[in-house]
Amino acid sequence: VVQRYVTTSDEKAARKSLWITMWMSVFGSLVFFGLGAAIYAFYKTQPELLNPAMEKTDGILPFYIVQQLPVGISGLIIAAIFAASQSTISSSLNSSATAYIKDFDTRLFRPNRNDKTYLRAAQLAVVLIGILGTVVAIVMAKSDIEGAFKMFNKIVGLTAGSLGGLFALGIFTRKANGSAALVAAFAGSVTVVTLFLIDAPVTGLLYAFIGFTTCFIVGFILGCFLPPDAAQVKGLSLTTKDD
Structure with missing residues (x-):
């Protein structure tokens, strides 16, 4: 949201951007929750198709994609999921690194340095935050x-x-x-x-x-x-x- 309204030209455009974001969030939520409800209804009426060894509900959507959709369609959906994840993760990494550079490095640790120094620091921050995120993801995947x-x-x-x-x-x-x-x-x-x-x-x-x-x-x-x-x-x- 912040990234959207700081790029607008005036207050009216910022207000319009926020309203669009709100309605898009409502639409997105309806799509995601509707998808979950549809898959729940599908396996509720056909429980024999569900893998009884599945321990966590997070695996139901990938399981449905692989088992129930045609080969070409399932591949496209999996590729789309990876693409969306990559886009979201890259934005998060860049914004986190920028926040660190602007709020800490340039103000507290190393003020009045040249842009090249801050660029290298931002690149290093992206790598470190990415490693940390990967470790946290692995821990969460293995945890109960x-x-x-x-x-x-x-x-x-x-x-x-x-x-x-x-x-x-x-x-x-x-x-x-x-x-x-x-x-x-x-x-x-x-x-x-x-x-x-x-x-x-x-x-x-x-x-x-x-x-x-x-x-x-x-x-x-x-x-x-x-x-x-x-x-x-x-x-x-x-x-x-x-x-």
Whole structure:
């Protein structure tokens, strides 16, 4: 989302981009969940076609592609899955490396260096992040997790909730300042991580909501006691956008 609206020419185009992204996300979700429901119905009515040795539900879609689709079609779909995965992974690697260079290397570790130095550092970061991601993927594949999708939602919930809370604090209130927002984000992350570590009876789908709510409430309360300077929020929230 960020990559889309920072490349737009004005606020109107950015708003349009966000709306398009939202509706495309809804459409994509309907397609993916509809596909899962269709495969579930297929094997529910024909359970003899399902491999009884399959331990994890993540293998149902590849199993269906290989066993039920024609040879040419199955090959094209597998190639498309690999192509989409490669595209997504390459974007993630590049954006992660860029974030490291811009937020840490150029500001904290090695400021005022030439572009060639930062380019080499970014290339090295891509390699290291790729290796780390591969190791994590292997560990997850070998571990006893219920499903990749549920684990994905848990991992996203550990960080995305607090991030959303920060955005909500900045957009909908004029109470929180920078210090209050950082403490609130930390509180939201700690809350969710604690639930994860103690294996609390809370579904991973609620992690993001819990982190969001905790971050927003803590930030709002702290902001009441540590109000920001008016100049800090001028033009940044809904209530001050016209100031």
